Amino acid sequence: MNLKAIKGETDMGERGKSILSEGLERAPSRIDEVPEERVIRALLDNFPSTVTDFKTLKKGVIRAKMERRELYKCCKFLRDHLGFEHLSMISAVEYDNRFEIVYHISCYGSCLLLELITSTPKDDPSVDSVSSVWGGANWQERESFDLMGIKFNNHPRLERILLPKDYLYHPLRKDFKGGD
Amino acid sequence: MWINMGPQHPMTHGLWNLRIKVDGETITDAEPEVGYLHRGIEKLCEGKTYTQIIPMTDRLCYGSSLTWSHLYCLTVEDLMGVEVPERAEYIRVAAIEMQRIASHLMWLAAYAADLGAMIGFIYTMRDREIFIDLLQALTGSRITYNYPRIGGVAHDVPPDFERDSLRACDYMEKKLVEYEDLFDGSKVFMMRNVGVGKFRKEDAMNLGVTGPPLRASGVNYDLRKDMPYSVYPELDFEACTHPDGDCYARYRVRMDEMFESCKIIRQAIQKMPKGKWRIVAPRNAPSGTGLGRVEDPRGEGMMYVVGDGTDKPYRLKIRSPIFVTVSAAKKMLVGYKVADVVAIMGGLDMCIGEADR
Amino acid sequence: MKADPADPSMGNVLAFRSKDFLKWADNVLEGILRRSPIGTGIDLITKDFFNWATRNSIYPLHFGIMCCALEMAVASAPRFDAQRFGVIYRSTPRQCDVLLVNGPVSKKMKPALRRLYDQMPGPKWVIAMGECAISGGPFYNSYSVVPGVDQFIPVDIYIPGCPARPEALIDGFIKLQKIIKDNKKGLLTGK
Numbered sequence: 001m002n003l004k005a006i007k008g009e010t011d012m013g014e015r016g017k018s019i020l021s022e023g024l025e026r027a028p029s030r031i032d033e034v035p036e037e038r039v040i041r042a043l044l045d046n047f048p049s050t051v052t053d054f055k056t057l058k059k060g061v062i063r064a065k066m067e068r069r070e071l072y073k074c075c076k077f078l079r080d081h082l083g084f085e086h087l088s089m090i091s092a093v094e095y096d097n098r099f100e101i102v103y104h105i106s107c108y109g110s111c112l113l114l115e116l117i118t119s120t121p122k123d124d125p126s127v128d129s130v131s132s133v134w135g136g137a138n139w140q141e142r143e144s145f146d147l148m149g150i151k152f153n154n155h156p157r158l159e160r161i162l163l164p165k166d167y168l169y170h171p172l173r174k175d176f177k178g179g180d
Numbered sequence: 181m182w183i184n185m186g187p188q189h190p191m192t193h194g195l196w197n198l199r200i201k202v203d204g205e206t207i208t209d210a211e212p213e214v215g216y217l218h219r220g221i222e223k224l225c226e227g228k229t230y231t232q233i234i235p236m237t238d239r240l241c242y243g244s245s246l247t248w249s250h251l252y253c254l255t256v257e258d259l260m261g262v263e264v265p266e267r268a269e270y271i272r273v274a275a276i277e278m279q280r281i282a283s284h285l286m287w288l289a290a291y292a293a294d295l296g297a298m299i300g301f302i303y304t305m306r307d308r309e310i311f312i313d314l315l316q317a318l319t320g321s322r323i324t325y326n327y328p329r330i331g332g333v334a335h336d337v338p339p340d341f342e343r344d345s346l347r348a349c350d351y352m353e354k355k356l357v358e359y360e361d362l363f364d365g366s367k368v369f370m371m372r373n374v375g376v377g378k379f380r381k382e383d384a385m386n387l388g389v390t391g392p393p394l395r396a397s398g399v400n401y402d403l404r405k406d407m408p409y410s411v412y413p414e415l416d417f418e419a420c421t422h423p424d425g426d427c428y429a430r431y432r433v434r435m436d437e438m439f440e441s442c443k444i445i446r447q448a449i450q451k452m453p454k455g456k457w458r459i460v461a462p463r464n465a466p467s468g469t470g471l472g473r474v475e476d477p478r479g480e481g482m483m484y485v486v487g488d489g490t491d492k493p494y495r496l497k498i499r500s501p502i503f504v505t506v507s508a509a510k511k512m513l514v515g516y517k518v519a520d521v522v523a524i525m526g527g528l529d530m531c532i533g534e535a536d537r
Numbered sequence: 538m539k540a541d542p543a544d545p546s547m548g549n550v551l552a553f554r555s556k557d558f559l560k561w562a563d564n565v566l567e568g569i570l571r572r573s574p575i576g577t578g579i580d581l582i583t584k585d586f587f588n589w590a591t592r593n594s595i596y597p598l599h600f601g602i603m604c605c606a607l608e609m610a611v612a613s614a615p616r617f618d619a620q621r622f623g624v625i626y627r628s629t630p631r632q633c634d635v636l637l638v639n640g641p642v643s644k645k646m647k648p649a650l651r652r653l654y655d656q657m658p659g660p661k662w663v664i665a666m667g668e669c670a671i672s673g674g675p676f677y678n679s680y681s682v683v684p685g686v687d688q689f690i691p692v693d694i695y696i697p698g699c700p701a702r703p704e705a706l707i708d709g710f711i712k713l714q715k716i717i718k719d720n721k722k723g724l725l726t727g728k
Contacts, residue, residue, distance in 0.1 A: 060407055061471070085385040088473075091484050091497035102484065104471075104499075106386065107401065111406045115471070134390020139507040147222070162215040162536060163681065164645045171223055171680050178680060187649055190599040190628040216646040217603065220679040236675060242604035242700075286607070289614075305614035321602055323700055393582065533603055 035110040036062050043081055047074055063115040071118055072128040079133050083109050087134035090141060092148040094174055097151060099125045126151040147172040187216050193290050194532030198509070198525065200512045201367050202518060210513040212506050217536040228257055230330060232464065238324040240498065243298035244283040244477045245324050246276055246315075250532070251474045253328045255483040256408060259470025260461055261328070265495070267455040268332035269411045274345065274448040275318060275327065281352065283313040283477040284434045288530045291431070292363070294522045295372055298382040300363065307355055310348050313330065317341065332458030342449050349442040356438055363431070373428040377512050377524035380425060388504040389477030393528060394436070395421045396429035403475035415447050430527040463491050478502055478529050500534040556656055557571030570725050587724050591634075591660070592717040594623040595710060596632040598653070602640025604700045605667035612703040619707055622714075631657040635713070638690070640681045641669035641676050654690050662716075664694045664709055667701050674699060
């Protein structure tokens with residue numbers, strides 16, 4: 001049994017380089033050798049008004065905040081041009097005056113994780129669905145709808161998934177008191 | 181016509197329902213239904229202190245419960261900014277890799293029994309008991325351990341633990357070669373696995389599938405090597421992949437992972453330094469967020485915690501690999517026969533406790 | 538045996554249709570076996586034998602919910618080996634004697650579990666294994682867990698533990714054997 005003989009070839013691109021498309025301009029600067037900075041620069045160049053507040057949390061993890069009106073375009077850009085092929089997690093958090101929806105998106109090629117945070121007002125918790133960009137978002141959005149009551153526009157099938165179909169409440173909300 | 185396979189079905193390990201639409205014997209559509217084991221863990225965690233949540237996270241995926249309590253401790257340590265002593269990290273890694281071997285052996289037992297090779301169930305369960313005994317000597321319990329703590333582990337290793345673990349690794353490597361002969365030499369096993377349930381690389385990446393099914397489709401991504409945590413950067417091992425993407429590839433990846441885990445356990449035991457095994461973490465967490473990410477035996481597990489200055493979390497979100505992998509069932513099943521459902525769904529190693537939370 | 542006045546073929550055996558013949562034969566046999574001294578006599582002779590056979594071949598259902606299901610699987614593995622007590626798992630509830638509930642029952646699962654219990658033919662018993670089945674366990678105050686399976690199914694044996702060890706499960710089977718032995722009933726007359 002030879003491990004090396006069994007391992008397959010992958011065409012993911014070299015490790016340590018992110019996969020940028022040809023059409024994007026690269027600013028001629030040494031800081032662009034760092035993959036995190038390349039991603040931040042690309043997002044700033046293409047979505048100047050809606051993406052704000054960048055922070056590198058630790059090696060390979062970036063956080064960015066954005067407004068919800070350009071979320072779908074930004075996610076498509078991330079997948080097609082920056083090589084973020086995998087949506088890891090969609091979380092929904094309820095604060096006093098807003099709902100925050102946190103997307104964790106990872107790039108296999110350059111081993112990066114982007115934490116993208118969107119907010120919605122308390123009386124209108126709805127964002128655009130990204131399940132047509134990443135198929136893995138389908139069930140995760142259904143779960144956020146089921147437990148927290150966030151509506152995802154243009155979702156192919158927004159139904160309850162973990163609770164019975166005729167359940168009336170959204171249990172993870174802070175004003176849920178036992179229900180039933 | 182839609183057929184229900186579940187929630188009580190001898191093949192679907194765990195409590196879920198697979199609805200398939202058949203045309204004769206061929207599957208034309210599939211729709212999995214989960215939620216029969218929903219216990220509301222995320223809501224329950226908002227009323228417990230950080231240390232009280234550790235036994236709850238054990239019961240998320242009971243097949244590999246050390247991974248989930250370790251993931252939770254990593255997340256809260258990220259939130260609180262706590263540095264874990266080195267001896268504790270090595271103990272954690274050794275215990276997690278033993279848990280990985282036990283989890284894969286449990287998978288192999290159920291998989292072989294479903295495909296008709298009952299001898300696989302008998303042999304692998306006997307060998308799994310060796311690792312369960314080691315973990316019971318270390319932690320005190322057989323499947324839900326309650327062993328990692330925020331800031332280290334609960335207590336030190338027992339006497340003779342190093343000698344027994346090295347013996348167990350030697351024994352396991354001999355036995356794994358025997359299993360390969362047993363399964364690869366069986367014509368029926370090969371016929372039911374090779375070429376069945378082919379899953380393309382692009383579909384796997386887009387649908388969020390992680391873990392052995394992703395690596396069996398040719399994508400070389402293992403969180404222990406690519407975004408390493410704990411002391412994995414100092415250990416020498418390979419990520420196991422296979423180019424084919426069928427059921428045999430997933431079986432092969434898990435067998436290789438068991439070989440690699442034996443290597444990791446040996447290195448962790450030999451490199452373990454002396455010192456403290458736990459520091460006491462603060463009771464209240466600062467306001468902010470923490471993120472933890474591990475390579476669970478079933479895929480990529482993540483947890484996201486929001487702290488608000490008190491001793492209870494404000495929000496704890498758990499990402500379960502099986503929840504997302506099961507949603508890709510339709511792509512894997514369409515076009516194959518009803519008898520292939522066992523091999524394809526069994527190859528994903530479903531543990532519904534983590535999917536439903 | 539009374540003749541049924543609404544049935545014209547009663548009393549004339551040669552003119553029966555097959556369905557009526559079966560009904561008549563049932564009635565005759567029931568009269569001989571259950572209500573006459575012949576039935577009680579057969580029961581007296583065979584009661585011990587059938588009871589011994591029932592208690593040494595308890596067939597549980599292949600049904601696993603959560604962590605205790607792993608210990609149920611291990612109980613039939615080589616180290617603990619429940620098969621030497623006659624315990625063989627069957628896949629369909631129609632062939633089972635015992636329903637082993639080994640995990641928390643969520644509100645979505647409750648009607649399915651009740652239906653499984655109703656599908657089992659008598660005599661049947663229920664074992665609640667683990668804290669979650671006895672009282673809801675660590676999830677007793679959750680919004681979606683039924684606190685205890687005995688809220689909608691009658692339970693005979695409770696096995697505590699979280700998770701219950703395989704030895705405890707085998708001990709539970711032995712106690713069930715004792716219950717079956719103590720409640721000896723003739724198969725024909727039910728006494």
